[in-house]
Amino acid sequence: MHIYAFGSICRGEVDLFSDIDMLAIVNGRDDRFSPKDYSIYSYTRIGELWEQGNPFAWHLFLESKLIYSSDNSDYLRSIGEPSAYKSGLADCNKFREIFLSAKKSIEGSVLTEVFDLSSVFLAIRNFATCYSLHIDVKPDFSRNSARNLGVHSIPIDNSTYELLERARVLSIRGVGEILSSYDVGKAKMALNKIESWMNEKISTITSDGYERI
Numbered sequence: 385m386h387i388y389a390f391g392s393i394c395r396g397e398v399d400l401f402s403d404i405d406m407l408a409i410v411n412g413r414d415d416r417f418s419p420k421d422y423s424i425y426s427y428t429r430i431g432e433l434w435e436q437g438n439p440f441a442w443h444l445f446l447e448s449k450l451i452y453s454s455d456n457s458d459y460l461r462s463i464g465e466p467s468a469y470k471s472g473l474a475d476c477n478k479f480r481e482i483f484l485s486a487k488k489s490i491e492g493s494v495l496t497e498v499f500d501l502s503s504v505f506l507a508i509r510n511f512a513t514c515y516s517l518h519i520d521v522k523p524d525f526s527r528n529s530a531r532n533l534g535v536h537s538i539p540i541d542n543s544t545y546e547l548l549e550r551a552r553v554l555s556i557r558g559v560g561e562i563l564s565s566y567d568v569g570k571a572k573m574a575l576n577k578i579e580s581w582m583n584e585k586i587s588t589i590t591s592d593g594y595e596r597i
Contacts, residue, residue, distance in 0.1 A: 385410050386459045387422075390448040395526055403557075407448065409459060430460075437467035439475065439517055443525045472518025473589045476511055480582045483507035487575050497568050502555035504571075505548040508538060508578065515585050536588075538581050540574045547571045 391405030392398060408414070408422040409430055417424050425433075433441040445466055450458045486503035489496060512530035517523045519536070530538040531545060538545070547567050553560045563571075 385414070385452070385454040386450065386457075387452040388444065388448040388460065389451055390444055392526070394447045394449050397526060406451075407444065427459075431463070434463060434466045437469040437471070439469065439514060439525075441466035442469060442517060442523055446523060447525060469517045472514055473586065475514040476518070476582070476586050476589060479507045479511035479514065480579075480586065483511070483578065483582060487579065490572060490575070497572075498551050498563055499555050501548055501551035501563070501568065501571050504575070504578070505552040508548065511582060511585075512538065515589075518589055536585060539577055544571060544574045 386409040388407040388409075389405065390407055392402050393404050406422045408417045408424050409427055410417070410424065411427060414424070430441075434445075444460055448460055450460075453459065483504055486500040486507065490500040490504075508530045509527060512533060513523070513525055515536065516529060516533060524532045526532065527549060531542070547563065548571055550560050550567075551563060551571070554562070
């Protein structure tokens, strides 16, 4: 059994709304770990993610911290680097589709605006993480991944980005400052710019102009 911390706590990005991401790697079923508190994986599944070059494998390899080992080994370090990440185009397209679905929902109804803006933030963050993995820059798994891409960063102002992040925290944790109608309107005004940014980044992937890690 191996237990790791990963995510914001390992990057030192802890704030009032941060959670603590924990990974348990086990053999078979282990009732000591609740899915509410841990991401639970078998050694076989971890090996599959490593072989696929999955973004989560790279996240764990680059940022996780060992908390406990039943055999005094650091299992994730011992299995070496994951395979090269090769699904950048497919993954970025997947998160663009999530964004487009949320954008369509926002345009069609006011009843789920905060939830839809939360989905927009999820799509932006994961899109940027996958893009950072694909191109020759430092992979970024943080909530600010879309703002940390240098010349490729999302072209919206910080206040709008933070509104989207607030919507995410409200939707998944039920805490934080409620978004006003003005806040929602401001976030909605950025949607076309976000869509154009995603389309432009995908075009750079399809042009195959970047090295893979």
